[in-house]
Amino acid sequence: MKPTRLILIPAFNGQPAPFMIVAPDGGVLQRGVLALDTVERPEPMRTVAVCPGADVSIRWLDLPAGGGAQLRAAAAWRLREDLAATPDRVATIVGGSAGPGQPRLVAVVSHALLEAWSDYLEALGVRAEALVPDMLTIAEPEDADAVRAVAFGENLALRGRRFAVTVQPDLVDLVAGDRRVVPIEDSRTVERALAAAALSPAINLFDIGARDRTGPRGGWRRAAGLAAAVLVSPLLLTAAAAARDDMAARRLETEAITAIAAAAPDLARESDPVAALRRRAASAPPPGGVTAAVAALYSAVEAVEGAELDMVAAGPDDGVKATLSHPAYSDMEQINQRMAEAGMAVTETATLDDAGRVVSDISIGARP
Known part of the structure; x- marks a missing residue:
């Protein structure tokens, strides 16, 4: 087997891209940085790129048996209520089988970002056979109650059991919930994880089938x-x-x-x-943006036994709205209290009984 090059795509335009070349046995043969203004082009070899995980949504879903197209369609249907963007704007990628009856790893990312990352790599003079989000370069912890955390630039990539997300540091506690966060700061440990990801990526966002779509190409207008x-x-x-x-x-x-x-x-x-x-796009109340609002809401709903988050909608003009299903009217008091502790106010806009459960429509804003 030949060596593999792993490239870390930076979060911002113009920044250089760190890389390392990994031997088939996982050893690191070379480390360096690729810059956009470099005249000499990198040596051709198998290349795996790591993209910012904050731009990718990761889920584990129970999917029926089927081929690639059928699995992607089934995953997209399962996630239909979680998408504010239209389906033609995003790619749904399904990972390999983990065994009979096991959930499948599913990633969702915008087509525009995939094209931008491809353009960036092309500007570096390389072509990547695989693209993996940074949080999936971290191995799952053995402890189901633990979450491993690795810094990638200004964000932290978190990996737990069937859990993977990259967030800003001030959102780690909200997103991790009751899980114990275990920081991984040893550079050698992180490097070994990246080497393993280079040799065997958990998922490939450049999966060709997932990127096939009809309709005119919108270029930057879509982005x-x-x-x-x-x-x-x-x-x-x-x-x-x-x-x-x-x-x-x-x-x-x-x-x-x-x-x-x-x-x-x-x-x-x-x-x-x-x-x-x-x-x-970032001005929707409450003051932390829609990301903080939804993270806090999920944490509050998870703390109420039997409560479920049925729908979330967010937009630059409408703020954050959600529909909750819960066993009793009094459940909203607990949810309101937890949201208040996070500095947010919940307004119930509608409440009704549905087959023995309470359905509440709410909006989230800044706490007075």
């Missing part, structure tokens, strides 16, 4: 539109990330401004329409 769209999972609300995808924004700024002007004419009059669109 700019994602600035106001969000991808929701019951664990975490993750911005589809085009809003902060400087990688493509700086390179195609003219097209971005044109697309923004068509979608939101009022923003076109701003001195920096791109920044204005980003502020609008």
Whole structure:
């Protein structure tokens, strides 16, 4: 077997990409950095890229038997209520089988980001055969109550048993819940995990079948539109990330401004329409953004026995709204208290009885 190159894609445009070359036995043969302005192109070899995990939603789903297309369709259907973006904007990738009766690893990521990451790697002079989010480079802990944490840039990648997410440091406690967070700070341990991921990626976001889709290619117009769209999972609300995808924004700024002007004419009059669109996408109450609101809500609902989070909707103009199903009317008092402790206020907009359960529609805002 030949060596494999692993590249860490940075979170922001213009930054260099750290890389290492891994031998077939997992040993590191070379370490270095690839820069966009390097004249000499890297040596051709099998390459695996690691992308920012904050831009990818990871789930484990029970799926029926079937081929690749059938599995992706089944996964997309299962996640249909978790997507604020339209299905044609995202790719659904299903991992390999873990055994009979075991849930399948499923990843969801925007097509625009996949294209931006591909463009970045091409600008470096490399072509990656596989792309894996950073949190899936960490091995699952043996302890079901533990979560391993590794820093990637300004974010922390968390990995537990059938749990994987990358978040900002101030959201770790909310997202981890009752799990014990075990930081991994030893560089050699992290390097061994990355080497293992290079040799055997847990999932490949560049899966060709998942990227097949019909319809016209929107280029940066599609990416700019994602600035106001969000991808929701019951664990975490993750911005589809085009809003902060400087990688493509700086390179195609003219097209971005044109697309923004068509979608939101009022923003076109701003001195920096791109920044204005980003502020609008992040301005939904409460003050921590929709990501913090949904993370806090999930934690509060999880603490109430029998309560379920049925639906979450978020947008730059409407804030965060959700529908909860719970056994008793008094359950909302406990949820309200936990949200208040997180600095957020819950307003019940509708409540009804449904087959012996209580269904509550709520909105989340800043605590007075």
